[in-house]
Amino acid sequence: MALRFSEICIDAHDPTTLGAWWASALGWHSETDADGDVRLSPPPGSGPPWLFLAVPEGKTVKNRLHLDFTPDDQQAEVDRLIGLGATPVDIGQGEQSWVVLADPEGNEFCILAPD
Structure with a gap:
């Protein structure tokens, strides 16, 4: 069985605002879907897309990744x-x-x- 790295998922209290910040920081295109998830699309060959997903809680501890x-x-x-x-x-x-x-x-x- 082979795995393919498809996307990076990032939990966000406000995916629209955080996705827009990272889109600006990286210079990548962003789209918001009907669920409010924000997808950043990198230029070809620059890695997988990033997906910002809404969660109710804020970040409280140091990232593990x-x-x-x-x-x-x-x-x-x-x-x-x-x-x-x-x-x-x-x-x-x-x-x-x-x-x-x-x-x-x-x-x-x-x-x-x-x-």
């Missing part, structure tokens, strides 16, 4: 994302080459130093 992004210019990307509404997060990482940020609902992700 997070996303890493490698930009051409780490500081410029960190500044851009903070300008869009991301917040710097200290999860005990100490002094590292990556920067931990959180999206508007508190989901942590990392901006790595360029290769």
